[in-house]
Amino acid sequence: MPQILWSTRWQPGSAAGSVEPGAEVVVGVTEFVTHRPWSTFSVGAEGMRLRRTWPGTPGAVGMWLWVDLGPRTNRSGSITVWTAHEHLLGFVARPDHRRIVRAHRDRGTLRSATWTAPFTDRSAVYDSAWRLVSGTEPWPTATR
Template sequence: MPHNTLWSTAWQAGPAAGPPGRGTEVVVSVTEFVTHRPWTTLSVGAAGVRLRRTWPRTPGAVGMWLWAEIGPRMNRTGSITVWTAREHLLGFVARPDHRRIVDAYRDRGTLRSATWDTPFTGRGALHASARRLLTGADPWPAATP
């Protein structure tokens, strides 16, 4: 059985991307959207790319990667985002352009996310920890009420 490939975009810096000092606390958020039908994945990914264009003006955004699983089913896509504070992440989630995307695809798949605070030790370390989650090497945290 062929293995799927987890593909991600290059790092997209946000306005808070100035080099945080090593050990500075950041917030990492990983989202995964699993579509019910593989042909929907492309349009979800395209919506993410359009939203990514506003990233350089998103308050509190340190940086982001978009990702997709490339393989026979090709039905997973999402983002890895880094923030200066949870308030900025919540502000982004509440933005009208983000809400429109969530509402448009609400019944076309399943969304899950994980968010954690961590000391900044470099983009590579953040990306690696998120990839471990996405590849199943680390378990997704249990949902909290």
């Protein structure tokens, strides 16, 4: 898998200071693979716009955005940390988030994974999510 070229720094959210060490958090990872390389920039720009308002989202602990621009695949996505699954769902249902998803849904393929983990520190969460993004661990198979 190509090397990830860019990742933002940790951006704390509204609940960043209230999470006790060892508390259970929800980790969400998204990946959007564009059908055309030139679409990657617009998806990334929308993510950066959304990142400006994201810190005020209830239950948001922290986030990173990432982009992988390669000769064969152009991917972008996010790693987010939440205090509860309901807060992640609340973000997904936000009108600005839904508008972005609708605007780009025919331009690529989206996949996501969520899991719970104890929050020891943000680097431990990042490392576990990064293994998924970088391809050192397989994406979980969807179950219904």
